Amino acid sequence: MASSLARRLGAPVTAVGSAHVSAAQPSKTPLVPPDDAVAPVRHPEAPAPGELLGSHYAQCFGCGGEQPHGLHLEARAGEGVNVTAEFTVRTAHQGAPGLAHGGVLATALDETLGSLGWLMHVIAVTGRLETEFVAPVPVDTVLHLDARVTGVHGRKIYCSATGRIGGPEGPVAVRADAVFIEVKVEHFLDNGRNEEIQAAMSDPDQVRRARAFEVNP
Numbered sequence: 001m002a003s004s005l006a007r008r009l010g011a012p013v014t015a016v017g018s019a020h021v022s023a024a025q026p027s028k029t030p031l032v033p034p035d036d037a038v039a040p041v042r043h044p045e046a047p048a049p050g051e052l053l054g055s056h057y058a059q060c061f062g063c064g065g066e067q068p069h070g071l072h073l074e075a076r077a078g079e080g081v082n083v084t085a086e087f088t089v090r091t092a093h094q095g096a097p098g099l100a101h102g103g104v105l106a107t108a109l110d111e112t113l114g115s116l117g118w119l120m121h122v123i124a125v126t127g128r129l130e131t132e133f134v135a136p137v138p139v140d141t142v143l144h145l146d147a148r149v150t151g152v153h154g155r156k157i158y159c160s161a162t163g164r165i166g167g168p169e170g171p172v173a174v175r176a177d178a179v180f181i182e183v184k185v186e187h188f189l190d191n192g193r194n195e196e197i198q199a200a201m202s203d204p205d206q207v208r209r210a211r212a213f214e215v216n217p
């Protein structure tokens with residue numbers, strides 16, 4: 001059977017920003033996995049440990065290589081359902097003189113956590129993200145990021161990340177706990193802007209990447 005992406009490729013995108021996402025109440029989903037959560041499973045075709053994951057979208061602010069304003073984060077697969085990444089704080093990332101903006105650091109954590117989906121072959125978006133800023137992070141610092149999935153409950157993926165300075169074993173400067181929610185590729189097709197969707201769909205590399213996520217045994 002044709003994949004949903006293939007079906008959509010055959011038809012022009014007509015609606016933009018459909019309202020299928022409800023105007024929800026604030027989420028009360030806790031950030032720790034419930035007792036009946038299951039352990040995450042590394043997909044048999046997940047990238048090998050140490051392999052660079054690459055960008056899920058060339059224009060992504062977090063990881064896109066073609067995004068001039070982006071963080072250009074590059075994550076590597078870990079041995080389990082975990083990833084590592086490095087992020088260098090630039091002058092453009094300041095919040096206070098010589099110090100990283102907290103929102104930029106939260107974005108680096110979010111992006112690193114988001115890349116965990118590659119290891120499970122699941123597309124997921126951030127539902128909740130709680131960040132803790134433990135120590136100031138000066139410009140030119142390399143933040144050593146480490147993220148892992150701590151449990152899966154239905155479509156909810158519980159995960160945590162740390163950002164260390166001075167080396168991968170250095171002191172923790174930032175940390176985050178998050179819940180990601182698994183979605184289908186339609187999430188992007190139904191909610192994204194037509195112009196960018198069409199551009200992404202005419203890029204064979206992008207289509208291949210999106211397809212790689214569609215089958216989750």
Ligand SMILES: CCCCC/C=C\C/C=C\C/C=C\C/C=C\CCCC(=O)SCCNC(=O)CCNC(=O)[C@H](O)C(C)(C)COP(=O)(O)OP(=O)(O)OC[C@H]1O[C@@H](n2cnc3c(N)ncnc32)[C@H](O)[C@@H]1OP(=O)(O)O
Pocket residue numbers: 021022024027029056057062110111114115117123124125126127128154155156179181183185188197200201206207209210213
């Ligand atoms: C050719 C085009 C291809 C394009 C795609 C290309 C490649 C794709 C590959 C990867 C890309 C994937 C992600 C990007 C990766 C990294 C970037 C960094 C991550 C981000 O930056 S990403 C952007 C920010 N993010 C959002 O833009 C989400 C906005 N939001 C929504 O779109 C909805 O809100 C949604 C979908 C989250 C839920 O909506 P829904 O209707 O599907 O969910 P539903 O109500 O059925 O809930 C089901 C269960 O999740 C629980 N739940 C629901 N919402 C929750 C929440 N917020 N927090 C905690 N738990 C929550 C419920 O409590 C229930 O739990 P339970 O089952 O236990 O009852």
